[in-house]
Amino acid sequence: MEMSRCMFHEKNFPKRFWAEEANTVVFLQNRLPIKAVREMTSFEAWLVAKGYAQIFGVDYSDTFVVARLDTIRLLLAIIAQKSWKVFQLDVISAFLNGNNAKHIQNFKQEMMKVFEITNLGVMSYFLGMEIKQGQGEIFICQKKYVKEILKKFQMEECKEVSTPMNQKEKLHKEDGANKVDEGYFKSLIGCLMYIMTTRPDILNVGDEKPDTKFVLKGTDKENFKGHKLRRIEEKLAKARYSIREASKIRNLRSTLQDPDNVPEGPIYRNANAFHRSYLEMEKVFKVFVYEEGEPPLFHNGLSKDIYSTEGRFINEMEKGRHYRTYDPDEAFVYYLPFSVVMLIEYVYDRGSNYNLDPLGLVVKDYIRTISYKHPFWNRSLGHDHFMLSCHDWGPVVSSYVDLLYNNAIRVLCNANTSEGFKPAKDVSFAEIKLMDGEVTGLVGGYPPSQRTILAFFAGHLHGYIRYLLLHTWKNKDQDVQVYEEIPEGMSYYTKLRSSKFCLCPSGYEVASPRIVEAIFAGCVPVLISDSYVPPFSDVLNWNSFSVQVAVKEIPNIKKILMGISESQYLRMQRRVKQVQGHFMPNEPPKRYDMFHMTVHSIWLRRLNIHIQDQ
Incomplete structure (x- = not known):
């Protein structure tokens, strides 16, 4: 990769030293902490004698890659074609390698004897580029860098131009005009050139069609997320087809193999369709729980008394034993983990004559926060998000956010169609009064x-x-x-x-x-x-x-x-x-019990909608 780290290390040397005298690249200032004195190094240099240069006052503070981008792209293309995984090691340098785990481990051990080395795992960020790996494909994203450049040169509000610039336009010197900032334009062009060299789809416009069927494509983060979303929708489409086919079988007993009791009989609308749907849910369904918010209002609930089912569901999702994913791009639905019961306990003023505004404002502010920090709420307008409440006031609290009330999946004990509950998108939630948090003594009766x-x-x-x-x-x-x-x-x-x-x-x-x-x-x-x-x-x-x-x-x-x-x-x-x-509110949950049945109801609502990336 032609990357090396300078064996010489010095603090507080003159800014011009490397850039002007050594004719090399200098960047990554204040990168490494010095543990002994608990301070950061100043003007630490990377020395790569490649002939690159940065000029103080022009582009000294900019960061450029000290490697050949065509080499990086070539390796990424080969790796994707071979369906290898890319791992990254900070040897105070970076390496791409194949999938021989034993050789990789031996190599790392040998390198650790000589160099300071950190195993960064599967490569995700490399020389400023965000890299996403899939089966037989690698996505290169430069969105973060592009946004930084737009902000730096005050072009964030600029609109797109569909007509390209006239390349034959002749420029003439204008007498009497103020002298332009030469450093500004050099820095701008340098940044644009870097974007071009790291985005092969831009760099290779007009190139010959490659002989191989393999194509290395540049993309941005939105396109990559759209790719993930399309895969999710494909899985949902396959599940819908399987469920429809299963529903055509009218015998009372499911023909599918299952280690547990198989759903059967007239207690189900269609036992075969339910069974197939449940198995499809277990196979692919994933829920992302937003991490924003702090207990006790969020990520927390009571597991006893009349609202026990609300707290049990929240706590189970927090444990992450079933369905939860920590990668939001893999999620089929997104959970808003606020507890209406806890909002009433800590926010509601019992002397306010039923003024629920403080509760609604908390929820409104929470959704504003997650919609600002994440793209998913705005992408679907809330259709693939869900809230859960067993308190009577759950529907009213949800009404403070129009999209939550009208679009999102609301899992409610108060499932009243005369008060806005919509069975096609909302979920009826069972209410159980567990005074001591257990069902012991509640189950069973006389013949x-x-x-x-x-x-x-x-x-x-x-x-x-x-x-x-x-x-x-x-x-x-x-x-x-x-x-x-x-x-x-x-x-x-x-x-x-x-x-x-x-x-x-x-x-x-x-x-x-x-x-x-x-x-x-x-x-x-x-x-x-x-x-x-x-x-x-x-x-x-x-x-x-x-x-x-x-x-x-x-x-x-x-x-x-x-x-x-x-x-x-x-x-x-x-x-x-x-x-x-x-x-049955089992702890831990068991297949087909109340927790899984509630998730299945949410799964069915997600099956009914189709989300498209905007």
Whole structure:
């Protein structure tokens, strides 16, 4: 590579020394720390006797490559053609090498005996160029350098010109005009020449077509990211095709091999389609969690009490055990890791008469931050981003950012279609009340023959629907037992386990932890609401294991439930036990459990959209 490091080292020597006397390149000032005195070296020089020169006052402070760029490009082309990996070593110089791991390791060990050497891993930055490696291809990017040059010469606001300059235009000296800054123009031309030599697509314009089919292409970072995005969309297209084909198989049992229980039966809308979709998700789906934001408002949540599912999901994504990628270019979706519960705990003023502006402003500022630091929000206008909230105020907080409310995937316990929840893009999230953070004692119930209560409910007077239920049925019927307060000496969970049907009316908002409580107890849930979308209803057939009652039908609840035959009830109760695993908040998560089912719902929403690089 014809690069070497000067064996001579000196501090604070005259600026002109190397550039004018030695006729060499001088750059990388203040590069190495001197650990003994904890200061940086001043005017440290690289001596490469190649005949290059920089002139003090003209281009002395500019950085230029001390290597032949055609050599670098040739090596990169050969490496890409051979499908090798490029590794970079700072021997106080840089080397490109092949893929013989043993030889590379031996070489590094030998070099470490003589030189100071740092293993930089797979090459990503080299002589100012950003290098991205793929299978059989290498991308060279100079975006950062180009932006620096535009800023340096105050051309950031300049517009593109589609018509090239007239190369035959003759320039004439203008008498009386102020003398131009010769150093300014020399520095500008030098920078442009460097850009040209490091971008083969610019340098080789007009060259002959190469004999080989292999082409080394210059690109910028956006084009490279667009390449990654196209690959993601190709994977999604293949997954959609596989799912469609699987959906055509109408037998009740999936034909796919799976080490765990295979989804089957009428509890699913289409067991084969769900199974194929789940396997495709496990194979390719990746989630990028934005690292901006600090706990407790971000990257943190409560794993106990009524909002436990929100905190458990946040904490699981932070652990990175499933689906998470730390490379945003590989991500299918992007997670906004704020917790509405924690915003209410630390930001909301409880004496403010329900003023949610401070919460909304935090979210608004967060999205402004990530959209400024990363290109992904602006690229998709939020369509491939998601938030998650189990608090009733989650939808309201999301409304402070139009794109978050209208475009992004909102994973909400409060899945109310009358308040803006859109089943095609939003995800209904299950609410579970875990007082001690565990499900121990919540799962299990009496066999159907020992369930002597037709229907049961106990809960406070929250909202209009519960008012109607309590007004109609409280202390009115022994078959339909409805309580505002559970009587002393009576066990709430014993009642659940002893009932055939468990009434699950919406409160002030549509979500209710009683739905999952009923499922855990083996009690057929009766959903009483007009606009609630149950969790996982994109794959689960809720009609097969639950009863859904409109609010206006509350007076007819007993008649509706008595109209269900014993054989039909037994089928529904058996199916309730089948779906229990999908609502289980395991730690750590297990396949097909609540965490994975929630991610699968997000995966399905991503399948429904197509993102194009702008």
